Amino acid sequence: MSSNGHQWVYAFRDGDESMRNLLGGKGAGSAEMTTAGMPVPPGFTITTEACLAYFESNESFPEGLQSQIDAALIDIESQTGKNFGSSDNPLLVSVRSGARVSMPGMMDTVLNLGLNTQTMAGLTELTGDERFSKDAYRRFVQGFGSIVLGIDSRAFEAVIEAHKETVQKTEDPELTAEDWETVTAQFKDIIRRESGEVFPDDPREQLARAVQAVFKSWNGKRAIDYRNFHRLPHDWGTACNVQTMVFGNMGERSGTGVAFTRDPNDGNPVLYGEYLLNAQGEDVVAGVRTPQPISTLQNAMPSVYKEFQAYAEKLESHYTEMQDLEFTIEDGKLFMLQTRAGKRSPAAAIRIAVDLVNEGKITKETAVQRVEATQVDAMLHPRIDGTAKISPIAQGLNASPGAASGTVAFTADTAATRAENGDAVILVRPETSPDDFHGMAASQAILTSRGGATSHAAIVARQLGLPAVVGCENLLIDVSAGTFRVDGLEVSDGDVLTVDGSTGNVMLGEVPLIPGEVTPELEQLLEWADDIRRLETWANADTPVEAELARSYGAQGIGLCRTEHMFREGNRLPIVQDMILAETEEERRKSLTRLLPIQRDDFYGILKAMHDLPVVIRLLDPPLHEFLAGVENELADLEARDANAEDLALAQRKVTRANELHEANPMLGLRGCRLGLIYPEIYEMQVRAIIEAALQLKAEGVRARPEIMIPLVSHIAELKTVESGLRETAAAVQRDAGDEIEFKFGTMMEVPRACLTAGEISATAEFLSFGTNDLTQTTFGISRDDAEGRFLLRYVEDGILPENPFQVLDRAGVGALMEIAARAGRTARNDIEIGICGEHGGDPSSIEFCESIGLDYVSASPYRLPVSRIAAAHARLEQGFRDR
Numbered sequence: 097m098s099s100n101g102h103q104w105v106y107a108f109r110d111g112d113e114s115m116r117n118l119l120g121g122k123g124a125g126s127a128e129m130t131t132a133g134m135p136v137p138p139g140f141t142i143t144t145e146a147c148l149a150y151f152e153s154n155e156s157f158p159e160g161l162q163s164q165i166d167a168a169l170i171d172i173e174s175q176t177g178k179n180f181g182s183s184d185n186p187l188l189v190s191v192r193s194g195a196r197v198s199m200p201g202m203m204d205t206v207l208n209l210g211l212n213t214q215t216m217a218g219l220t221e222l223t224g225d226e227r228f229s230k231d232a233y234r235r236f237v238q239g240f241g242s243i244v245l246g247i248d249s250r251a252f253e254a255v256i257e258a259h260k261e262t263v264q265k266t267e268d269p270e271l272t273a274e275d276w277e278t279v280t281a282q283f284k285d286i287i288r289r290e291s292g293e294v295f296p297d298d299p300r301e302q303l304a305r306a307v308q309a310v311f312k313s314w315n316g317k318r319a320i321d322y323r324n325f326h327r328l329p330h331d332w333g334t335a336c337n338v339q340t341m342v343f344g345n346m347g348e349r350s351g352t353g354v355a356f357t358r359d360p361n362d363g364n365p366v367l368y369g370e371y372l373l374n375a376q377g378e379d380v381v382a383g384v385r386t387p388q389p390i391s392t393l394q395n396a397m398p399s400v401y402k403e404f405q406a407y408a409e410k411l412e413s414h415y416t417e418m419q420d421l422e423f424t425i426e427d428g429k430l431f432m433l434q435t436r437a438g439k440r441s442p443a444a445a446i447r448i449a450v451d452l453v454n455e456g457k458i459t460k461e462t463a464v465q466r467v468e469a470t471q472v473d474a475m476l477h478p479r480i481d482g483t484a485k486i487s488p489i490a491q492g493l494n495a496s497p498g499a500a501s502g503t504v505a506f507t508a509d510t511a512a513t514r515a516e517n518g519d520a521v522i523l524v525r526p527e528t529s530p531d532d533f534h535g536m537a538a539s540q541a542i543l544t545s546r547g548g549a550t551s552h553a554a555i556v557a558r559q560l561g562l563p564a565v566v567g568c569e570n571l572l573i574d575v576s577a578g579t580f581r582v583d584g585l586e587v588s589d590g591d592v593l594t595v596d597g598s599t600g601n602v603m604l605g606e607v608p609l610i611p612g613e614v615t616p617e618l619e620q621l622l623e624w625a626d627d628i629r630r631l632e633t634w635a636n637a638d639t640p641v642e643a644e645l646a647r648s649y650g651a652q653g654i655g656l657c658r659t660e661h662m663f664r665e666g667n668r669l670p671i672v673q674d675m676i677l678a679e680t681e682e683e684r685r686k687s688l689t690r691l692l693p694i695q696r697d698d699f700y701g702i703l704k705a706m707h708d709l710p711v712v713i714r715l716l717d718p719p720l721h722e723f724l725a726g727v728e729n730e731l732a733d734l735e736a737r738d739a740n741a742e743d744l745a746l747a748q749r750k751v752t753r754a755n756e757l758h759e760a761n762p763m764l765g766l767r768g769c770r771l772g773l774i775y776p777e778i779y780e781m782q783v784r785a786i787i788e789a790a791l792q793l794k795a796e797g798v799r800a801r802p803e804i805m806i807p808l809v810s811h812i813a814e815l816k817t818v819e820s821g822l823r824e825t826a827a828a829v830q831r832d833a834g835d836e837i838e839f840k841f842g843t844m845m846e847v848p849r850a851c852l853t854a855g856e857i858s859a860t861a862e863f864l865s866f867g868t869n870d871l872t873q874t875t876f877g878i879s880r881d882d883a884e885g886r887f888l889l890r891y892v893e894d895g896i897l898p899e900n901p902f903q904v905l906d907r908a909g910v911g912a913l914m915e916i917a918a919r920a921g922r923t924a925r926n927d928i929e930i931g932i933c934g935e936h937g938g939d940p941s942s943i944e945f946c947e948s949i950g951l952d953y954v955s956a957s958p959y960r961l962p963v964s965r966i967a968a969a970h971a972r973l974e975q976g977f978r979d980r
């Protein structure tokens with residue numbers, strides 16, 4: 097085949113798994129099974145390179161392809177003794193797409209290609225069954241018409257229904273050879289009308305057209321959207337497989353089926369699947385007849401079952417991975433049609449990875465690598481009980497993980513109103529817009545019929561942590577009628593629906609859910625991840641309870657403890673307000689003295705919970721007027737109630753002070769270390785409280801490791817001034833106590849200027865912590881609160897930005913600043929500790945970046961820890977490959 101230039105075509109027996117990029121997944125699998133001696137119907141694969149060359153040469157076959165296809169057909173003919181296009185023992189083939197990884201949007205398989213009136217007669221002669229061959233021809237015209245010629249398949253279904261009505265029959269099997277002949281003729285009429293061309297009768301033309309359609313499907317809209325979402329390259333191309341047909345519909349000694357080598361719902365290591373006797377191809381999944389569980393094949397055809405089971409085991413061991421198999425039995429003889437890594441639920445993915453390690457088939461690294469961070473994420477959300485029998489009414493894009501049940505609402509207002517009454521609601525919309533936000537936030541899950549993974553609905557759902565299924569194109573939603581239809585089923589406002597954002601499935605009614613949890617298998621996998629990762633995983637926590645939780649999820653430190661929460665709670669706010677109202681430093685110190693024991697208790701609790709581990713405590717950050725929020729209402733209330741003069745005067749003073757403190761841009765105003773410079777006594781009190789708490793713990797035999805973080809520094813002079821004052825305080829407190837504790841001073845990197853001067857800053861700071869929420873705001877010059885509700889999501893929808901930079905770290909901008917800072921920081925102080933404490937610390941892509949610039953830890957919400965742990969391990973493995 098390769099004699100004239102480039103080799104575009106490989107017989108199955110000439111390929112193997114190592115050629116996956118060239119042959120695609122399906123082609124490589126067929127080749128591998130063939131060379132392993134399994135019964136695979138003879139066939140050949142047209143390479144992904146041919147697909148790319150087809151596009152390069154303006155959608156025409158590259159030179160040599162047609163002749164190589166012809167030669168490969170002759171090769172099959174000689175293997176099978178059949179003849180392509182001949183009425184004498186005709187060769188029929190299937191044409192199957194198959195990219196490097198299996199992806200939605202690729203062309204569906206065309207079966208029975210090669211049939212026309214003459215070859216059909218040959219098939220009748222061969223099988224002695226006219227009905228069989230007329231039905232086969234009908235299937236082919238229908239498949240070719242819809243798949244290759246792009247005619248709406250409902251038009252064909254309608255013909256069959258109408259014909260059944262005419263002849264007064266209800267089921268397909270009742271239709272005779274004659275019936276199928278009539279139906280096929282009508283199909284051809286439709287095709288002529290819709291496409292303006294006569295149905296191609298020449299098998300060679302049929303084949304060429306089908307191959308081109310496979311190639312074209314690579315650049316279909318769905319396929320492109322899918323690749324964009326999963327960041328797969330567009331220059332892989334798809335391969336095309338041409339394979340001898342075998343027939344599972346030649347009677348009761350024939351059949352077809354699918355099976356997984358393990359249960360894809362829960363990972364249980366048993367053969368799992370279904371088959372149908374006397375059926376072809378997709379009859380099993382089409383749901384026309386109810387398939388039998390694979391275990392019953394053992395009784396129906398014992399030797400076939402035994403043979404299949406042996407292949408299944410062999411293939412799983414060979415690939416050391418759960419396989420998704422397809423087979424057909426033709427007149428008692430088994431044929432293997434497909435092997436590929438099987439899709440599975442997140443729980444099954446984890447169980448299978450752990451089991452394969454325990455069975456000695458894969459390494460711990462491989463197990464960790466195989467489980468995606470999103471699968472771990474899905475385990476932490478409520479999910480559908482793997483043992484529940486579910487029958488989805490529709491499937492869309494799995495845009496945000498987790499599952500939820502609730503009553504259907506078609507408008508954001510209905511959703512919000514019903515949620516207020518305590519109802520669980522599922523918001524169902526064609527698509528969502530910023531006006532729907534209140535209804536989305538009030539819902540348990542979102543379902544849309546339009547839009548992809550970066551649609552408004554998908555982005556907002558991920559941000560809210562709600563399950564979402566989007567782009568569920570089969571839903572015909574009528575918002576004004578308050579109904580949607582799907583495949584003849586009607587669902588109305590108020591009906592109960594379950595949405596599984598991890599799989600994209602939509603079910604009618606309630607489905608048993610399992611709450612999010614770290615299962616023993618997941619814990620095992622995470623421990624293996626811990627052995628691999630270099631990055632430490634810390635958590636953000638403001639209270640001892642959160643700290644305990646973080647520890648139980650495997651936190652190795654607290655990366656951000658925010659003290660302003662402590663200022664707002666309960667009876668503290670009046671003291672804090674007093675402090676803010678104080679007109680002299682002396683008055684202010686009095687209020688601070690009252691706050692001191694309270695803060696000390698806070699720190700005592702959190703440092704104790706995190707004993708032996710570092711706790712980064714951020715000194716007061718927000719502008720003071722935030723503690724005076726709502727004082728106007730307070731004053732109005734008192735006036736309305738005719739309160740006493742003293743209370744009124746106090747309320748009036750608060751309003752006046754709030755007005756004095758008012759800023760046009762508080763985000764860029766008197767906050768962070770600027771506050772600490774103007775009112776040094778506030779930070780002094782906080783540092784005293786921290787050191788005293790640590791000293792107390794030390795006296796009790798507990799090792800406390802506070803790290804004091806000075807926020808929002810942009811200039812070294814700010815840091816130096818604040819830090820030297822606070823160091824004196826810390827020294828004085830220790831001197832008074834006659835004891836010493838270990839602690840650090842450092843700063844939060846949230847302003848570009850700080851990053852660019854990190855060398856200077858690190859001469860003073862013993863640690864740097866990237867506060868990437870603010871750093872993203874200050875780098876982009878975008879205020880998150882103003883942007884996310886309005887233009888920022890549009891940016892993502894329109895592709896101006898690839899992602900919301902507040903969710904996925906912007907490597908080119910924010911990341912570049914971090915890299916500069918990390919490098920300069922280490923040069924200035926080689927044992928400097930550098931981490932990240934923004935929300936990005938829990939995002940896999942951002943974690944990968946943190947690994948690549950050599951940070952020491954990532955810190956995010958305690959609930960993200962399992963995701964951070966696996967993502968950090970993935971990042972390490974990736975980095976390892978890059979270093980090698």
Ligand code: ADP
Pocket residue numbers: 137189190192193205207339340341342343376377378422423424433434
């Ligand atoms: P998918 O990626 O959708 O599984 P396939 O090509 O594997 O696409 O399958 C489509 C259906 O057609 C499957 O049931 C498969 O077993 C069947 N099929 C594909 N090729 C042949 C063939 N040569 N003979 C019989 N059935 C086939």
Ligand code: MG
Pocket residue numbers: 422434
């Ligand atoms: Mg298949």
Ligand code: MG
Pocket residue numbers: 717807846867870
């Ligand atoms: Mg900040």
